[in-house]
Amino acid sequence: MSLTQVSSNKCAGGFQKVFEHESTELKCKMKFAVHLPPKAETGKCPVMYWLSGLTCTEQNFITKAGSQVPAAEHGIIIVAPDTSPRGCNIEGEDESWDFGTGAGFYVNATEDPWKTNYRMYSYVTEELPKLINANFPTDPDRMSISGHSMGGHGALICALKNPGKYKAVSAFAPICNPVQCPWGQKAFSGYLGSNRSTWEAYDATVLAAAYSGPQLDILIDQGRDDQFLSASQLLPDNLIAVCSEKKIPVVFRLQPGYDHSYFFIYSFMADHIKHHAKYLNA
Amino acid sequence: MDLYEIREERLGTISEEAEHQEISRESTTMEPYHVVSDKGGRTARDVSTFQRFSVDTNESLRFEPCEDMSPSPTGAEDGDDEDEVFRDGGKESETIRNRLQEKVAEMESFAGHLEEIFLTVEENFGRQEQHLEQHYNDVLQTLSQRYDERAAGLEEEKKGKLESLYGQLLACGRAMDASKELIETAQEIYRCQDKRLFLKTVMPTIKRIEEFAKEEIDLTLNTHLEFNTPLVDLSDVKTMMDSINIVPAPSAPVINPQMPNSATQTSLRVCWSLFSDDTVEYYELYYRPVLEDTPADSTCAAHESKVKVKETHCTVTDLLPNAQYELWVTATNTTGISPASEKALYMTVPCPPVIKQRECTSCPEAALIRWESGNTNPVDSYTVELSEMGTDGTQSTVTESVVAVPTCQCLVQLQPGRRYLISVRAVNIGGPSNRSQVITVSTTGTYFHLVEDTAHPCLSISEDGFTMFYGDEELPISAMALDDNTFARCVAVLGDLVPVRGKHYWEVEVDDETEFRIGVAFEDTERNSYLGANNTSWCMRHILTPTRHKYEFLHNGWSPDLRITVNPVRIGVALDYDRGTLSFFNVDVEQHLHTFQCNLRSYVHPCFSLDNPGALTVHNGIEAPEYAFI
Numbered sequence: 001m002s003l004t005q006v007s008s009n010k011c012a013g014g015f016q017k018v019f020e021h022e023s024t025e026l027k028c029k030m031k032f033a034v035h036l037p038p039k040a041e042t043g044k045c046p047v048m049y050w051l052s053g054l055t056c057t058e059q060n061f062i063t064k065a066g067s068q069v070p071a072a073e074h075g076i077i078i079v080a081p082d083t084s085p086r087g088c089n090i091e092g093e094d095e096s097w098d099f100g101t102g103a104g105f106y107v108n109a110t111e112d113p114w115k116t117n118y119r120m121y122s123y124v125t126e127e128l129p130k131l132i133n134a135n136f137p138t139d140p141d142r143m144s145i146s147g148h149s150m151g152g153h154g155a156l157i158c159a160l161k162n163p164g165k166y167k168a169v170s171a172f173a174p175i176c177n178p179v180q181c182p183w184g185q186k187a188f189s190g191y192l193g194s195n196r197s198t199w200e201a202y203d204a205t206v207l208a209a210a211y212s213g214p215q216l217d218i219l220i221d222q223g224r225d226d227q228f229l230s231a232s233q234l235l236p237d238n239l240i241a242v243c244s245e246k247k248i249p250v251v252f253r254l255q256p257g258y259d260h261s262y263f264f265i266y267s268f269m270a271d272h273i274k275h276h277a278k279y280l281n282a
Numbered sequence: 283m284d285l286y287e288i289r290e291e292r293l294g295t296i297s298e299e300a301e302h303q304e305i306s307r308e309s310t311t312m313e314p315y316h317v318v319s320d321k322g323g324r325t326a327r328d329v330s331t332f333q334r335f336s337v338d339t340n341e342s343l344r345f346e347p348c349e350d351m352s353p354s355p356t357g358a359e360d361g362d363d364e365d366e367v368f369r370d371g372g373k374e375s376e377t378i379r380n381r382l383q384e385k386v387a388e389m390e391s392f393a394g395h396l397e398e399i400f401l402t403v404e405e406n407f408g409r410q411e412q413h414l415e416q417h418y419n420d421v422l423q424t425l426s427q428r429y430d431e432r433a434a435g436l437e438e439e440k441k442g443k444l445e446s447l448y449g450q451l452l453a454c455g456r457a458m459d460a461s462k463e464l465i466e467t468a469q470e471i472y473r474c475q476d477k478r479l480f481l482k483t484v485m486p487t488i489k490r491i492e493e494f495a496k497e498e499i500d501l502t503l504n505t506h507l508e509f510n511t512p513l514v515d516l517s518d519v520k521t522m523m524d525s526i527n528i529v530p531a532p533s534a535p536v537i538n539p540q541m542p543n544s545a546t547q548t549s550l551r552v553c554w555s556l557f558s559d560d561t562v563e564y565y566e567l568y569y570r571p572v573l574e575d576t577p578a579d580s581t582c583a584a585h586e587s588k589v590k591v592k593e594t595h596c597t598v599t600d601l602l603p604n605a606q607y608e609l610w611v612t613a614t615n616t617t618g619i620s621p622a623s624e625k626a627l628y629m630t631v632p633c634p635p636v637i638k639q640r641e642c643t644s645c646p647e648a649a650l651i652r653w654e655s656g657n658t659n660p661v662d663s664y665t666v667e668l669s670e671m672g673t674d675g676t677q678s679t680v681t682e683s684v685v686a687v688p689t690c691q692c693l694v695q696l697q698p699g700r701r702y703l704i705s706v707r708a709v710n711i712g713g714p715s716n717r718s719q720v721i722t723v724s725t726t727g728t729y730f731h732l733v734e735d736t737a738h739p740c741l742s743i744s745e746d747g748f749t750m751f752y753g754d755e756e757l758p759i760s761a762m763a764l765d766d767n768t769f770a771r772c773v774a775v776l777g778d779l780v781p782v783r784g785k786h787y788w789e790v791e792v793d794d795e796t797e798f799r800i801g802v803a804f805e806d807t808e809r810n811s812y813l814g815a816n817n818t819s820w821c822m823r824h825i826l827t828p829t830r831h832k833y834e835f836l837h838n839g840w841s842p843d844l845r846i847t848v849n850p851v852r853i854g855v856a857l858d859y860d861r862g863t864l865s866f867f868n869v870d871v872e873q874h875l876h877t878f879q880c881n882l883r884s885y886v887h888p889c890f891s892l893d894n895p896g897a898l899t900v901h902n903g904i905e906a907p908e909y910a911f912i
Contacts, residue, residue: 074912215871215872217871217872217873217874219874224843240845240847243847243848244830244847244848247847247848248847248848249846249847249848249868249871249873250845250846250847250848251844251845251846251847251873251874251875251876252844252845252846252847253842253843253844253845254842254843254844254845255842255843256843271877274874274912275874277912278874278909278912281912282908282909
């Protein structure tokens, strides 16, 4: 469980750092980014986990999302892990951008050859929080989760599968119903096999329909000009329909003119940090 | 008591003077009397009449035993040394002793009082004696002067008479001499022997005798023997003598200017003084209202009223509030009436203002209190008094006053999370009015009322003023009489938010099926447009479509595209002037719905509208949840 600091840069009054560690869950070296707000120097801070989207590493978020200033303002530590195991030498892991490396889909794979390393769900919900709580001035009871695209899907399922574990959840252009979209179907069939019923355990829309637990408040931002929205990869309407029926509070904002990029994320990052701060600092 | 009654007769004429002194003394020696009064358990009023020493106020010196007096708290400490045995009776005897002590104190004060009266009487007696002596001297002097005058007159008359008699005597002598000479001449002629000579001379002599006989000699006294003694007019002396027994008519009293706190809404306490040498039986106080709309020289001046009093003060009652009165006073005694004093202007205090409960609005930092003057004519200013209410419901004394408020409203700075009792007084030169009714202001949250003047004719507002209804029935055109302030198109109404650039929070309760717009708008937002359709209003709009509930957050006709999965039925509205934000929350699930960034160039007011028949309730005075202003 030893951490190796890869980089450290003063940022927004605190520090943006990147660490490397040997993951027991993923059986490979993993990097993660952590932003420590100024408040972390004197006291314990809540943690927001950020799950990135397809093809991303821990770098994309910390360099493009503009989260540090608002996070520093609200005294929130942000932890951004990588999106998949890397360098595991699994055959075909680098063949496509939407499966394998950079596309872990935040599931625990059950199929060979992925099941040994591709356990991103356990990594982000168990191993990583333990590691973070052990090494940083955190308040373990106050954590929340957010993400983009595949990471948005990850954030939603982590929250829906662990009632009460995350105080808040939000997402940018999440894959809301992976069972129904090409990306999800490709990934789930690869990682989880052909039995579709096992997929549902990682589908936000299905999970929402069965959710029971403390009140969740979900904030979702979606660019209207997102090509993946029109390609029916994201399917937010399905999730909204279920949440409306189940009375799970969601504010879904369709932002005109925005696409799927980090420029879109950057534009609404402060709103999301505020959404998390409302519950993390309550 | 007896002493006083015996003396009263004699004191009658000087008592006023004594009282006059009494009054001036009252102001300086009030304090010791208060101490006595506290001990004796008498009311302050009793004490003041007790002190007052004037004619026809026998009662004022009634020396009442105070049967119902409570034991003095100071007495308790004195009984410590008593033996155990006497403990039982101790209390009773203590009570008696306390009462005795009080009575002794009272009697001492009474004796002191009598002594003063004695001194006053003596002093007055001395003065009166001096006065009498002077009067007698005056009379004697007058009489002797009169005597001298008369004597001189008589002497003069005597001299005249003697002179006239002497003249008459001389004339008589001359006539006698003439007749004697005539007789001698006649005799000489008669004796004359020479007939021719006789004849020669007799004729002229006979002529002379005839002539002489013709002359009648007036032998009557042409001077009256009686001296002419005109009736002596001693009336002035008599008056002087009489005036020794009576006192001179008093001179004009001096009316005092109005004293602070001497006026009430309908009464004025007027004081005046007299010259110390004057003796006055009673005063007559005249007063009449000064009507501002009639010119000063108008003949139709208000009718004057008159009161007769024996004291040098009087409380005139049954007056008009907030009115100026002209007062003057005359003093009268047995001799006569004094000239009138100068005219003094007094003013009754105004009626208390009437707080307009429905137009008072508050937030955690301040309250805007509005009231009606309560007076038809203008007052000088208003005083707003506020006291904080303790957590146990006790009211502290007035903790703060805002004075010299020129208009009928006042923004009072307050502390958050407290309860205040606020009242208003109207003030004029005569003093402050009574307190208005008290309004309770709780600074838990923002509190406002709806401005019914702005309400669209189809919108009715409940009695408590917080629920609005948009009924099904069509209104006749005649009922659509609109003024400029009324929403003409949108079935809307404005709230009256306190003009404080802070944080404000309120909640709105709606029905799931009600189409509404809630938010804020500038006071001058277009009455002919829909809320949110212009750049002077910001609102959340609920629209029922056949398939779903649609929510819009409208400003200038534009709304972001957003979906809300749980229909808010209780909506929190958070307005933050500092950040220029207006946020909406689903209160039941504590969900943030939307935040506007607004350019709040001036104060905004809450606005509400119903786009289809239904109802909407405003909840006020709620403490803003923490999440409302992250």
